[in-house]
Amino acid sequence: MLFLSEACERNKDPILQILRGAFAASRTVLEIGSGTGQHAVYFAHQLPKLNWQSSETAQHLPALRARIEQAGAVNLPPPVELDVRRQPWPVTRIDSVFSANTLHIMSWQAVEEFFRGVGALLGADAVLCVYGPFRYAARYTSDSNEAFDRYLQERDAASGIRDFEAVNALAASEGLRFEADHDMPANNRTLVWRRGT
Numbered sequence: 076m077l078f079l080s081e082a083c084e085r086n087k088d089p090i091l092q093i094l095r096g097a098f099a100a101s102r103t104v105l106e107i108g109s110g111t112g113q114h115a116v117y118f119a120h121q122l123p124k125l126n127w128q129s130s131e132t133a134q135h136l137p138a139l140r141a142r143i144e145q146a147g148a149v150n151l152p153p154p155v156e157l158d159v160r161r162q163p164w165p166v167t168r169i170d171s172v173f174s175a176n177t178l179h180i181m182s183w184q185a186v187e188e189f190f191r192g193v194g195a196l197l198g199a200d201a202v203l204c205v206y207g208p209f210r211y212a213a214r215y216t217s218d219s220n221e222a223f224d225r226y227l228q229e230r231d232a233a234s235g236i237r238d239f240e241a242v243n244a245l246a247a248s249e250g251l252r253f254e255a256d257h258d259m260p261a262n263n264r265t266l267v268w269r270r271g272t
């Protein structure tokens with residue numbers, strides 16, 4: 076059975092508009108925490124020049140694999156098992172990285188590993204795009220995000236909406252230069268960093 080995320084269906088077109096520009100010079104993109112695989116299938120179809128490498132933790136890999144197999148697209152290789160906490164990551168020859176709705180799900184320690192792994196993987200001029208909710212100057216961008224953060228932390232105290240400044244500091248420590256912050260529907264953002272030369 077294939078799982079369906081309604082949020083993915085709603086946000087895939089607005090995200091696509093950003094990725095078209097951000098990944099224009101990339102050939103192979105690694106997606107971290109691909110979930111149901113809806114984004115992978117849609118972006119690979121809409122951006123046929125990209126090779127879209129999806130990935131997931133062991134627990135969610137079978138469902139992701141089923142969707143990628145069903146799509147049967149030439150630019151969608153089989154997903155790889157990737158837990159950001161297990162370094163080094165089992166991928167090479169990646170131009171850029173995409174991840175949606177993951178940094179507020181994983182622990183802060185895992186967020187640190189996320190950036191460590193991205194830093195080890197990406198070469199000059201590579202791009203990192205991260206979609207999701209963020210706080211700025213320790214403030215939520217909406218009441219609904221504040222309520223969502225409460226819900227997340229009650230469910231798992233290690234999770235929670237991240238502060239843009241703290242995430243950006245991790246990116247900077249890996250040589251990633253902050254390039255853009257796009258306002259997205261439903262109080263989300265798409266953050267873009269570029270690896271300096």
Ligand SMILES: C[S@@+](CC[C@H](N)C(=O)[O-])C[C@H]1O[C@@H](n2cnc3c(N)ncnc32)[C@H](O)[C@@H]1O
Nearest residue numbers: 108109110157158159160175176177180181185
């Ligand atoms: C809310 S889902 C988002 C899935 C999909 N990207 C989307 O936008 O619908 C969060 C995802 O983060 C993944 N994740 C959590 N911890 C992770 C880790 N340590 N390494 C890699 N992925 C992780 C989960 O497996 C899950 O698929």
